[in-house]
Amino acid sequence: MAPGAPLACALLREETPFSVIAMSAPNLILNVDSYKASHYLQYPPGAEYVSSYIECRGGEFPEAVFFGLQAFLREYLLTPIHVGDIDEAEEMLHSHGLPFHRAGWEHILQEHGGLLPLEISAVPEGTVVPLHNVMLQVVNTCPACFWLTSYIETALVRAIWYPVTVATQSRLIKGIIAGYLRETADSLDNLPFKLHDFGARGASSLESAMLGGMAHLVNFKGTDTVSGLVAARRYYDEPMAGLSIPAAEHSTMTAWGREGEADAYANMLDQFAGPGKIVAVVSDSWDIWNAIENIWGGTLKERVINSGGTLVVRPDSGDPVSIVCGSIERLMRIFGATTNGKGYRVLPDFIRVIQGDGVNRHSIPEILQAMQDRGISADNLTFGMGGALLQKLDRDIMSFAMKASAIRIDGEWHDVWKDPVTGPEKKSMRGRLALVNDRSGGVETIRLEELGERTNLLQPVFRDGRLLRETTFAEVRRRAELPPGD
Known part of the structure; x- marks a missing residue:
């Protein structure tokens, strides 16, 4: 299916005169x-x-x-x-x-x-x-x-080759994550949300994002690629194929200035935290360790503990293996941890980590293995995957031929x-x-x-x-x- 205009035009069909659509x-x-x-x-x-x-x-x-x-x-x-x-x-x-x-x-x-x-x-x-x-x-x-x-x-x-390849890679990763959850977690209940689609902006076109985003949702239910939801609704009659949560980006955090970093995080809690709610905050705009130690684990610690919901801390730079393990272990030292039935440490329900930088089918098992080696349950972490999910693929990966x-x-x-x-x-x-x-x-x-x-x-x-x-x-x-x- 060619990248480009057809599906973009389809988005406008209900509101665009037929003559304009016919021309396009x-x-x-x-x-x-x-x-x-x-x-x-x-x-x-x-x-x-x-x-x-x-x-x-x-x-x-x-x-x-x-x-x-x-x-x-x-x-x-x-x-x-x-x-x-x-x-x-x-x-x-x-x-x-x-x-x-x-x-x-x-x-x-x-x-x-x-x-x-x-x-x-x-x-x-x-x-x-x-x-x-x-x-x-x-x-x-x-x-x-x-x-x-x-x-x-x-x-x-x-x-065929593109959605098949995305769906196949996504399913393979699902199997990898499931394996680590079986070894280090008490259940697989959270598996459908363990790989979140961050790939829309890295796709080659709107049509690619629609098809690839939809293909990922065959296996998981977490996505920020809205066009994938549109495609699943239009072509497979699925009212809502995936879910997301309020989340910060660097521009909304750095707009407060470095001196206002704690205020930016506090505002995220003001706007989106609460009983049963989940909010993700990118926390490495300047110093991820300072953000964990002195803001989330200092100034805002009691608010995080008492929000009734879950804060998801997002590191977004550095070596994924060391950053993930270091972030989780610091959070455990500050907020505590329990040992689950498999003998692995788990953060309190009110705080988790999402890693969205350097994530691909090769780094995911490396990160999870490093966590397991340190006695950390895979339940503590969610992955966000961007270009490697929707764009760094080609027909030769599976040697498609007609x-x-x-x-x-x-x-x-x-x-x-x-x-x-x-x-x-x-x-x-x-x-x-x-x-x-x-x-x-x-x-x-x-x-x-x-x-x-x-x-x-x-x-x-x-x-x-x-x-x-x-x-x-x-x-x-x-x-x-x-x-x-x-």
């Missing part, structure tokens, strides 16, 4: 790589149907959380193309130095009402799929549009595959595919003709401009949930 709407024909425009001339004579699939061919994670297809379908494939799209695409692509299949697009407009004659089958969203297995399969439904299957690759792969695997020519299906001698890791699958449960409790990809009585986990979700199956965000979350003990 994306042209699906141009949502493509340049070379795709010439491919309709490259297939063998008699071509009728092309079947392609998407898989993760390898990478840094052992499995993938399939997510994001419904958002793409609702945003892009339920709206028909019109003659203006064809005219614009013809002018641009000809000027760009390429042929243009005007007859093919006019056929789609006249015979299919401008809706793409494609069938897309996929695993249910939220399904955790091991690498090297088919997750999605697409085939044209009109033999005159054999070229369309691969034409949609650019938009479809982009629409490849043609079968073609029907003059009524007969033939296998299509690649197997480069210089890159065996890029070998593709052959034939029309199915995904089934195997005897070991996992899944395996097989040829469709081998399915027999087994259930194909790839189910049609889109056909000829219609959404055949809809899933809710709650269903996605349930499928992606960690198994007990993980």
Whole structure:
């Protein structure tokens, strides 16, 4: 899915005149790589149907959380193309130095009402799929549009790899945190809020923030990326996918001046503290140790203790491992600590720490391990993750690919595959595919003709401009949930 305007425009649809929206709407024909425009001339004579699939061919994670297809379908494939799209695409692509299949697009407009004659089958969203297995399969439904299957690759792969990768990384981190909570905390009750999304400003576009922010919320419920909430509501019918709390930033604290630092913190308590309430205050604008020792643990100590709510202290600079451990241990010395049933120290309920600087999937276990080594429970800490959550990702992390695997020519299906001698890791699958449960409790990809009585986990979700199956965000979350003990 292309970064940029489409979802930004969608935010204004209810209040913007249709004529303005129409001018801004994306042209699906141009949502493509340049070379795709010439491919309709490259297939063998008699071509009728092309079947392609998407898989993760390898990478840094052992499995993938399939997510994001419904958002793409609702945003892009339920709206028909019109003659203006064809005219614009013809002018641009000809000027760009390429042929243009005007007859093919006019056929789609006249015979299919401008809706793409494609069938897309996929695993249910939220399904955790091991690498090297088919997750999605697409085939044209009109033999005159054999070229369309691969034409949609650019938009479809982009629409899938990014939310899948964010959701997969987020789930992996959830498993890491859950493991440390099991070892050092009395419960996992707070796990859904242990990784908070700070990534909106670091994303490449509003659309990226929406999709990535929503993908993170498949696994957690804490976020400051409001656009992710909008996306979950719009595309997966989730009224409210996540929560946040009042929190300070450096500008609101430093606006009081260094001499007014204690007054700035006191104001945060005045405005937001109280029974059952949580407030986070960034406390390293000048000296985090002075803030802990002499302001939170001195001037404002009794107010913190007696607020009835929870103060979350946020360090925001320095080495994350030493800063987190040092902050928690200082707070424990000042405010006390109890020992939980696992034998680890826990701050009083009225005070906690959130670390949002230098947080990524590598530093999180380093921080938690250092805490455990010092006898500190993981329950004391929440993480905020920004660019590493939504932006420092690419398609190669999981080696996403969409490849043609079968073609029907003059009524007969033939296998299509690649197997480069210089890159065996890029070998593709052959034939029309199915995904089934195997005897070991996992899944395996097989040829469709081998399915027999087994259930194909790839189910049609889109056909000829219609959404055949809809899933809710709650269903996605349930499928992606960690198994007990993980």
